[in-house]
Amino acid sequence: LITDIRLRRVLDSRGNATVEADVLTESGGFGRGKAPSGASTGEYEALELPAQEAIANAREDALPRLVGEVHAGNQRDVDNALRAADGTDDFSSIGANSAVAISMAAAAAGADVLGAPLYQHLGGTFRGNEFPTPLGNIVGGGEHAADATNIQEFLSAPIGAPSVEEAVFANAAVHQEVHDMLADRGIPAGKGDEGAWAPSVSDDEAFEIMAEAVETVADDVGFAIQFGLDVAGAELYDDEEDGYVFDDGVKSTDEMIDYIAQKVEEYDLVYVEDPLDENDYEGHAELTERVGDQTLICGDDLFVTNVSRLQTGIQQDAGNSILIKPNQIGTLSDAVDAIELATENGYASVVSHRSGETEDTTIAHLAVATGAEFIKTGAVGGERTAKLNELIRIEDNAV
Ligand code: PGA
Ligand code: ZN
Numbered sequence: 001l002i003t004d005i006r007l008r009r010v011l012d013s014r015g016n017a018t019v020e021a022d023v024l025t026e027s028g029g030f031g032r033g034k035a036p037s038g039a040s041t042g043e044y045e046a047l048e049l050p051a052q053e054a055i056a057n058a059r060e061d062a063l064p065r066l067v068g069e070v071h072a073g074n075q076r077d078v079d080n081a082l083r084a085a086d087g088t089d090d091f092s093s094i095g096a097n098s099a100v101a102i103s104m105a106a107a108a109a110g111a112d113v114l115g116a117p118l119y120q121h122l123g124g125t126f127r128g129n130e131f132p133t134p135l136g137n138i139v140g141g142g143e144h145a146a147d148a149t150n151i152q153e154f155l156s157a158p159i160g161a162p163s164v165e166e167a168v169f170a171n172a173a174v175h176q177e178v179h180d181m182l183a184d185r186g187i188p189a190g191k192g193d194e195g196a197w198a199p200s201v202s203d204d205e206a207f208e209i210m211a212e213a214v215e216t217v218a219d220d221v222g223f224a225i226q227f228g229l230d231v232a233g234a235e236l237y238d239d240e241e242d243g244y245v246f247d248d249g250v251k252s253t254d255e256m257i258d259y260i261a262q263k264v265e266e267y268d269l270v271y272v273e274d275p276l277d278e279n280d281y282e283g284h285a286e287l288t289e290r291v292g293d294q295t296l297i298c299g300d301d302l303f304v305t306n307v308s309r310l311q312t313g314i315q316q317d318a319g320n321s322i323l324i325k326p327n328q329i330g331t332l333s334d335a336v337d338a339i340e341l342a343t344e345n346g347y348a349s350v351v352s353h354r355s356g357e358t359e360d361t362t363i364a365h366l367a368v369a370t371g372a373e374f375i376k377t378g379a380v381g382g383e384r385t386a387k388l389n390e391l392i393r394i395e396d397n398a399v
Contacts, residue, residue, distance in 0.1 A: 001026040002072050002109070005063050005102060007055045012037055012356045013383040014193060017051035019058075020358075021101035023109040025072050031108025035097035035327055037356035039193060040143040040152060040232045042278050042301030044309060046096035046330040054095030061085045062094050062102065073110035073121070079103055079331035091330040099330040104362045107332055117399045118362065122332070124369035131164045131395060132351065132367040133157065134388060135228065135271065136171025136379030137196040138178050138213070139206050142232045144355050145190070145198030150246045152232035153196060154210045156379065157270050160224030164395045168388045170221050171379040177213040193355040195381035203246070211267055228271025230376075231260070234301045237277035253280065257287050264291045271374070273298040273323060273350075284318035296321040296348055296373075305329040305338050314345045321348035324372065332366065339370045348373040357383035361390040368394050 006022040016037060023031045037048060049057065062085040070077045082102060086093045111121035136156040141148025156174040161167035175197070182189050182199055189199035201209070210227045218225040233256070236244040243250040251259060253276065260275045272291075276283040278301040288297045300323035303309045313319055322342045326335040339349045351367035353376065364387045367375040375391070378384025393399045 001068065002066050002070055002106070003068065005067055005105070007058060007098065007101070009051045009055065010034060010358065012358050013381070014356045016356060018356070018358060019051050019054055019095070019097045019101040021098070021105040023072055023102065023105040025109050025113055027113055029072060029109040029113035031072065031105045031110070031112055033101045033104025033108060033362060034358040034360040035101045036354035036358065036360070037097070037327070038325075039355045040235050040301070042234065042304045042328065044278065044304045044306065045328045046090045046099070047092040048097045048327070049092075049095030051097065054098040058094040058098035058102065062098065066102070072106045073113055075107055075110065076333050078106040079333035082331055096327055096330040100327040103331040103333070104326070104360065107362070117394070118365035119368040119394060122365055122369035123336070130371060131391070132372045132375040133159055133161065134164065134167050134171055134391065135350070135374050135376040136174060137194045137376070138171070138175050138379060139199070139210060140192050140194070140196040141198055143235050144194055144196070145192030147200045148192065148198035149201065149203050149206045150236060151203050151206070151229055152235065153194070153230035154206055155228045155230065155271060155376065156210075156214055156225060157228050158223065158225045159270060162223065164391045166221065166223070168392060170217055170223075170225055173217045173220070174213050174225065175379045177216055178209055181209055181213060194353070194378045195384055196379070202248075207263065207267055226268060226270045228269050228273070228295070230273040230300065231275045232301070233274045233276040234278040253283050257283060257290070260287060261290045264295050269295050271296045271298060274300045274302060278302050281313060281316045281318040284313070285316045288317055288319055292320050298323055298350055300325070300352070303338070305335055307334070307337050307341050310338055310341055310347070314341075314347070320346070321350060321373070323376070324349055324351045324366070325354060326363070326366070327354065335366065336370060339372065350374040350376055353377040353384065353387065359383055359386040361386050363387055364390040364394065
């Protein structure tokens, strides 16, 4: 039984305040969770409140329904109590940041009571040896860095890696290789919010650099590394222009579909996230029909980890994979439901961090527990390596 929940304001990787939750149980169990935070957030996401407000509201409305009432190990009960306490569809009352922090902390406490690793408690007892492949953010811009590429993320995908450990190191090597290539070309580059290089280069140049970097590292390590994108199309789309605004002009929806399809062919992209606006199921369906048999078309802002939006996508054959961000929907149960619906319908799952992160490692366990095909959690930087190193530990049976 949950005997106490403590909520506090802590820092995230951008220096913003976020919610940390501690859950304590009668039998001495303890779990901690921290909410991440997006910058290129989807229109249909659950709502994050200012941390202090989310904490105050959760203390008043959620804690009385949880403390002394619910077992930490019964994740569905915890998450149903959070939903009931909030009473809205988008957690606008207690805040999705309080909800997800408590949901994750309860899961960790439930695992602690059992003396089991979190991924096992979350359902991974019978998982096979397939580990999620980490997608590493190497170069980018969009909402994550000023004066850089229009496309938000260029992602290294070490699809031939024999282990998570080797995949994680391959992504870090691609990140270093790109640093060296930029230095050779005399292009200065700082890093964006997720640790990707944010040089002032055109998108075309970023494609060339990525292609060369993954090839160089693949030759070095002896397994296949390809790459992919998070276009974050909703951020590029402008209603008034009725198109996608790039530095070199506006692309109509048809031009955007052609542009992405051509890049998939030219660079053999294995992954394209949010190629189009979050309201454009039809465009996603058209692109999926064109290139869906050779690449993953993944909905992030399109689906926002929401089963009803995913259901709409499935009906229309829009995309063939879904990004899973627990804080987009507010609880781990909802995130797992989205993964299950995806799996039943042949959609791949990609568990993901946010651009604003903490040292929380829950998503590493969630990805392993659910057999997700990919996990997107950066390539370098402490709040990213927290998850990557946890994956290495899970693989080594050391958690
Ligand atoms: P966000 O971006 O966390 O800033 O929303 C990440 C993504 O778009 O995948
Ligand atoms: Zn995205």
